[in-house]
Amino acid sequence: xxxxxxxxxxxxxxxxxxxxxxxxxxxxxxxxxxxxxxxxxxxxxxxxxxxxxxxxxxxxxxxxxxxxxxxxxxxxxxxxxxxxxxxxxxxxxxxxxxxxxxxxxxxxxxxxxxxxxxxxxxxxxxxxxxxxxxxxxxxxxxxxxxxxxxxxxxxxxxxxxxxxxxxxxxxxxxxxxxxxxxxxxxxxxxxxxxxxxxxxxxxxxxxxxxxxxxxxxxxxxxxxxxxxxxxxxxxxxxxxxxxxxxxxxxxxxxxxxxxxxxxxxxxxxxxxxxxxxxxxxxxxxxxxxxxxxxxxxxxxxxxxxxxxxxxxxxxxxxxxxxxxxxxxxxxxxxxxxxxxxxxxxxxxxxxxxxxxxxxxxxxxxxxxxxxxxxxxxxxxxxxxxxxxxxxxxxxxxxxxxxxxxxxxxxxxxxxxxxxxxxxxxxxxxxxxxxxxxxxxxxxxxxxxxxxxxxxxxxxxxxxxxxxxxxxxxxxxxxxxxxxxxxxxxxxxxxxxxxxx
Numbered sequence: 001x002x003x004x005x006x007x008x009x010x011x012x013x014x015x016x017x018x019x020x021x022x023x024x025x026x027x028x029x030x031x032x033x034x035x036x037x038x039x040x041x042x043x044x045x046x047x048x049x050x051x052x053x054x055x056x057x058x059x060x061x062x063x064x065x066x067x068x069x070x071x072x073x074x075x076x077x078x079x080x081x082x083x084x085x086x087x088x089x090x091x092x093x094x095x096x097x098x099x100x101x102x103x104x105x106x107x108x109x110x111x112x113x114x115x116x117x118x119x120x121x122x123x124x125x126x127x128x129x130x131x132x133x134x135x136x137x138x139x140x141x142x143x144x145x146x147x148x149x150x151x152x153x154x155x156x157x158x159x160x161x162x163x164x165x166x167x168x169x170x171x172x173x174x175x176x177x178x179x180x181x182x183x184x185x186x187x188x189x190x191x192x193x194x195x196x197x198x199x200x201x202x203x204x205x206x207x208x209x210x211x212x213x214x215x216x217x218x219x220x221x222x223x224x225x226x227x228x229x230x231x232x233x234x235x236x237x238x239x240x241x242x243x244x245x246x247x248x249x250x251x252x253x254x255x256x257x258x259x260x261x262x263x264x265x266x267x268x269x270x271x272x273x274x275x276x277x278x279x280x281x282x283x284x285x286x287x288x289x290x291x292x293x294x295x296x297x298x299x300x301x302x303x304x305x306x307x308x309x310x311x312x313x314x315x316x317x318x319x320x321x322x323x324x325x326x327x328x329x330x331x332x333x334x335x336x337x338x339x340x341x342x343x344x345x346x347x348x349x350x351x352x353x354x355x356x357x358x359x360x361x362x363x364x365x366x367x368x369x370x371x372x373x374x375x376x377x378x379x380x381x382x383x384x385x386x387x388x389x390x391x392x393x394x395x396x397x398x399x400x401x402x403x404x405x406x407x408x409x410x411x412x413x414x415x416x417x418x419x420x421x422x423x424x425x426x427x428x429x430x431x432x433x434x435x436x437x438x439x440x441x442x443x444x445x446x447x448x449x450x451x452x453x454x455x456x457x458x459x460x461x462x463x464x465x466x467x468x469x470x471x472x473x474x475x476x477x478x479x480x481x482x483x484x485x486x487x488x489x490x491x492x493x494x495x496x497x498x499x500x
Contacts (some may be wrong), residue, residue: 100195106144323426
């Protein structure tokens, strides 16, 4: 006997049709305009207030939300002194007896331009091609506020009762969300008892199903500088007597990383992988296979008539997933003290400076790692060179709480309805500082951390794109999960099945 479908249940096909119409009719145009605005995060634009780009994208988003005339919606731009602004909205509950709130999160600030864009593309020149919207910030994650409202509208159009919904859209995420916690504190009473967080700022293993992020790595960053001279000197006169600042830099970094394997040496920077995450990694490896590493734009060259590609650290799919989600890694993301190649004469440079970015396993405390890192790099410098490490930010990673039965069922149902495949589980190598804040502040909340950053979407790098067909289905899936949230998740039987 077929189970009876409640008369107020969401119809998935209609939700997708409504979401698609919203994307085609308006959201795509809004995001095209958004990409044109270089709203770089304060870490990359110290004069962000004077330039006004962050205020522009926030004002545009706020105006669009107001124009949607969502029933029961109230919106304001909140500003705390000396901090980037946030967009906050709240929508009254229509579900009888609803006790908890849904929090929808996103951000509007962007990473800097970077180099290597296709000749016909650019970070601030949007282009829509083959279902992909190219340009900086569309996928990471300017679309979030628009998709969130479109998901709510899909519920409203079908008259589906929903819990109270609030939205928090920040403009400092790419700077480590350093302004966010004061806003969370200031708005805590208005946030309410959060039972579900929808964070549209994460990735997808493929574009064929819904993906739930189960963990995020932490991050520690800063500038490491090695100084041996007060000014550059003739290399023929000084080399062999004056030690190279670059060679000292190599020695110092050898304390941190095994350059042959990439393994970070301090034991405290590592942690054990929980058994459930290991099992999920194995299941995800079965789904994605070698696409886990083949999806990157590997350098290649011709060698004797055959194309030779640069190699990953491992070709084992399970280990590849764990390496990018539960292993600490070092990246040098910038350098100073080097002249451009065409300007490089025979001069021994006075200093070398690197910008370091360390990704830390989800369970490693970032603040403690920064302290250990500073001592490790600075103490007992070779040749008594001046070695300094200035921390630029730290954020502890996140491991998702256990999944409630109603939430797990809703995820799989939404994924099957919108994509034709069950929901996948995947850890992400990036960092979203908000998630730890929310997990600590709302320990009972379920976390729907997902996003459109699938294969080759290349957030932060050149040719970033938003996969629009996937975004449409994700929008409908979010609506379906919200529609499944029980009025009182703590009530007997509520955890076993949602409302849909």
